[in-house]
Amino acid sequence: QSVLTQSSSASGTPGQGVTVSCSGGSSNIGRHAVNWYQQLPGTAPKLLIYSNNQRPSGVPDRFSGSKSGTSASLAISGLQSEDEADYYCATWDASLNAWVFGGGTKLTVL
């Protein structure tokens, strides 16, 4: 049981937009910035969004992040087949003194 809650799966067709949500609490998302990671099949995770809505260099602007209260979202516009991956949210939890991850959302591009 993950501290952060994500839906286990999401899907969309090429060109569509999709949103992945992440729900937490006052000691984690409510207090600290959220990062998002993309894990393509068979590869190591990659930082996709940091500090709620910042993109590292090289990440397409089709990916955007937001946070409100104790929830965060990752939006992907103009879906491409190469976006098919697992997506994880993460943040620091002040009560646990630990980084916590969501359980991951498997995105399928139909």
Next chain:
Amino acid sequence: EVQVVESGGGLVQPGGSLRLSCGASGFTFSSYWMSWVRQAPGKGLEWVANIKPDGSEEYHVDSVRGRFTISRDNAKNSLYLQMNSLRAEDTAVYHCVSGNNMDVWGKGTTVTVSS
């Protein structure tokens, strides 16, 4: 190029010990938090531990506290994870991760705990 490379994984019996190492290059190692994150087969990501740039503070997830110890040697640009009293549930790919936002991930080293 910013890079971290793990080593030291392998097959170990329950109750045994293993020491993972991570070599860093392409950035000022001594300026950044470093972490270990693991992924059990077919499962999600689990943060294991992190350590402050100067090594003065470290944190561990509850499930490994007292068994695992994270450390670093800034002179050698290296991060370590000493794992003792290993259990079957510690079987996973262990990733070394650099950066205050867990920015750069290594490919990982596989630890298998089995008799």
